[in-house]
Amino acid sequence: MEIQIVSHHIFWYILFTIIAAAVGIISYGQTFPPLGKLQRISLTTLRVAMVILLGIFLIEPLLNFYSSKTIKPQLAVLMDISKSMGVKGGSVSRIAEADQLTQKALDAINSERRIFNFASDIKETDGVPGESGLSGDATSISNALRDLAARKDFDNFGAIVMVTDGRQNLGEDPVETAGKLNIPVYTLTVGEQITEKNLSVDNIIYPTIAYSGAELKIETELSASGLGTGKSRLYLKLGANVISDKPFDIPEAGREIKISFNVKAPEPGNYEYTVSSPILEGESNKVDNERVFAVRVLKNKLKLFLGSSSLNWEFKFVKQSLSKFEEFDVDAVFPQAPGNFSDPGTPRGLDGLKKYDTIILVGSAPPDLRISPVDLTKYVEEGGSLIYLSGKNVANDLRLFDGILPLKPVNPVIADGEYYFEPSPTQKQHAAILIDDDPDQSIRLWHSLPPFTEIVTGIEPTGNVLLEAGSNVRDSLLHAKIPGKPTPDARPILIVGHQGKGRVSAITGFPWWQSYFGAAKDNRISGAIPNFWRNLVKWSAATDQMQNFKVITERKVYRLGEPVRLTGYLYDEANRPKSGAFVSLSIFPDSQQTSIKDVVLPPVDAGIYAEEVQSLAPGHYSFKAIATGYGDTLGKAEGSFTVENVSLEMTSSAPDYNLTRRISEATGGIAYNSETFQNFPQQLKLTPYVKENQATIRPFGLPLLLAILLLGLCAEWGLRKRFRLP
Known part of the structure; x- marks a missing residue:
């Protein structure tokens, strides 16, 4: 136990307490009417005790109690139950292989473990799931790690083993999320290692305002994997019409290329442009080959x-x-x-x-x-x-x-x-x-x-x-x-x-x-x-025919589990991009009046507000958005999109061994495949550690001590009345 004094005037409070106690002792040395010795001792003791208790209140001591406890860390087992785990390599599915390897490894480990299933979020379970338990339409390793870290009992875990095919297709970068956990993440990646083929339009750089007849520059960033060498074309569409196209060499895996379009801006108005590339043979992901964006065109002069x-x-x-x-x-x-x-x-x-x-x-x-x-x-x-x-x-x-x-x-x-x-x-x-x-x-x-x-x-x-x-x-x-x-x-x-x-x-x-x-x-x-x-x-x-507020989606049709990106464009009545607004949006299922999701579109650029909406069920949706600022309504917009009953999880099912390796390296864990996972029980490090606990008691803040002080003063006053003292 350790005692700390909060008050900065401890010397004076102790001095006053001693003086008050001495006065109490002297005052009961002689009384009128005279009291017996036992009566005087009782009153003196009561007075001194209350004075000392009051002095404790004044000097404000803190009582620190220390204890230690040896903690045996638990193992958190994260099992991927997304639908891609049902893919079979030969006659055995990934989840079946994962069940067999995981159960065998857990039987060889003496430490306590807790099992969690995950797809887009986590849920604790009693045992390793089977093929019948696969339900996720998308996989978010980052969400699973984040949700685990948010649990109140997360400090009880000393390590994580994640069993997955590594197909993250939803959420933030899991490597960054894992690096913040401060415990090792071991990974078992299942599934046949194949090279996935894909070409994607990653980003578009464009002006939100253009001037009629002037040059409009649009820069597109593309990446590819598993396609080898070859050529393709990139198309720029205004509405449904192709206004420009350029050939390009398919980039090597891990590299990015930029393709620029320089076109003449049309007559004044609001326009939607589309950048797209044809689906190549063997592409596993066919939903990321195009992007839609909006530009407002004004008169040049x-x-x-x-x-x-x-x-x-x-x-x-x-x-x-x-x-x-x-x-x-x-x-x-x-x-x-x-x-x-x-x-x-x-x-x-x-x-x-x-x-x-x-x-x-x-x-x-x-x-x-x-x-x-x-x-x-x-x-x-x-x-x-x-x-x-x-x-x-x-x-x-x-x-x-x-x-x-x-x-x-x-x-x-x-x-x-x-x-x-x-x-x-x-x-x-x-x-x-x-x-x-x-x-x-x-x-x-x-x-x-x-x-x-x-x-x-x-x-x-x-x-x-x-x-x-x-x-x-x-x-x-x-x-x-x-x-x-x-x-x-x-x-x-x-x-x-x-x-x-x-x-x-x-x-x-x-x-x-x-x-x-x-x-x-x-x-x-x-x-x-x-x-x-x-x-x-x-x-x-400025013409009134130009809509000052508009919200669009990057595509009109999305796959099940794919995030829907909503982008709002806000202008003032002088056609300037409007920043500093609050943009809220509600999503409604087809033919329903009650919203199922309300979101806020944060600002991402001057006059541009955007947000991604996750995990919508298949169906047709409409949305309504409103932009406000300083209490005024700046604009209203609406639109629609469709979510197909085709899972994003199954559009690209190749395991990602590179991602799981990076997660393990970032946290001090080890990445395994089906052939090396037998070494996991010996290489798992769950060392017991001593956890120090501290409890602090503030006596001056305890109602019990205040009650004792009041009762003591009342008792002294009652005894003085009983003994007929003034």
Whole structure:
């Protein structure tokens, strides 16, 4: 036993305990009324005992008790009961051979053992299984080792012997899992050693965003085993059509080759591509020769018309901001003389407007640039986009837009002052105003921008208000607003909406150039306003026909026991990959409303979320997914896939002696085959060891001692009353 003192004031507590005990002894030396000697001794003893007990509470001692026990380690026997163990080599199946060899070895071992069956997980059993016990449609050696290590009694095992054919086709790398166990793993691998033939498409490297007409590079990684020398072809399909193919030399076993495709990206839209190679003669695994992936194609460059009725600072600022981005081709037009505009001139008619993805008018109405409001309305309704930036003539301009803009002019008046940018709390993740991936940081950047000086009042928003004017950097008028319902004190400065198939925006706070140049010397916020204009234009030009959230499977049909990989692609409304979302997915059997599996797709790349789902029964399945972020729903998607009633376990049944050898080498065990397993009983090392145990008692935390202290004090008080002491 060992005593430790927790308190740092032990000296003072002991001193106070001694003083208190001495006072108790002295106080009962003489009493009134006088007591007998036995009575005084009883009271003194009780008082001193309680004082000492209280002192023990104060100094907080720890009582450490040590013990040791000799442990005889047990042997964990893991028996593979997957269906591939039923494969026969001649007239004897693998499981029959394994039963015979294992039973003979266990009879020669004196140590206690416990037997576990495994396929995709483990289950303890009383004896070695027979052929009738084979049930697994997939084998996961890594899962079996992980589940064994998770048992509370795992410390009782001193070694593991795993009897298997080594056909791991599910789960993580078992070598890595085994290396974390800290006990040796002995392996008995059964089955005829044959060279398996297989060619697989292992990985695809591709961009999630491509630009129409530009080069789209796709890199594929392939590996092979047991096929020898030869040639094959790799095909790249867009939908069901082959758009490119390349010959390649079949790689040697253990080597990997890379094949690249450089194709022209199609018209804007969402596309599914497939990379596949033909099934070669003798291939054992016919499900890994193709992969499906998705790419979003955008316009190579957005064609913008930027027009103004005068060459002013606001016009110059917008032109400078947009021209610095390579994805924009800007035609900036202003009047050089009455009736004479700078090249290339203003768009003529509806056909002229349709040459542009977005029309931006700075402090101008359509007639100022010889644009018909009727043509402009048709242009927007048929899928074009319009951005209007207010200026000094806003009261007159608004009446000339013929109702295209997302606002209603009631009594438009310019109000001078000092105003700050305030994102709407219900729209802070909107793609047009999100100037940082983190919405909260985006708001902080808006708050940090220098103020502007003029806003348009007397208007009624008919679209979504994204920005409003705050009266100071942190003072927002939005906190009392009901989402979607403008209040009388609303001061919108950015309103967006839809007109037919197109998108429209109205900016009613200005001038922006002053805020931009006021922030130009601050590296932290200097890019905020140009990025906003970039986002606003990209959001305006984005087509609603593009699905912002999509989830696909690598194949439409899977083998029984094969993991189903689900990949989600998430974009914001400006067609940028959206990171930081929470993507959840539910899987439903065919024609059922109750999900059988709910999973979360973790992020794997910018805007890409993926996860594998294990062990689904044969049948047709549908899935529904939802992406959320900061409390907002970012997108919903659904799809389907099928699991065949053909076991993955039987698509490739050749034993893997190399895998079991690596497992044993990584843990300090020995790998055996049917001819060498007779040496296992002599080579098994299960050495008894001494296990030290420590038990700690904290007296000051025991309710019993506290009860004794209270009872002792009560007893002293009761005796004093009985003896008529004050």
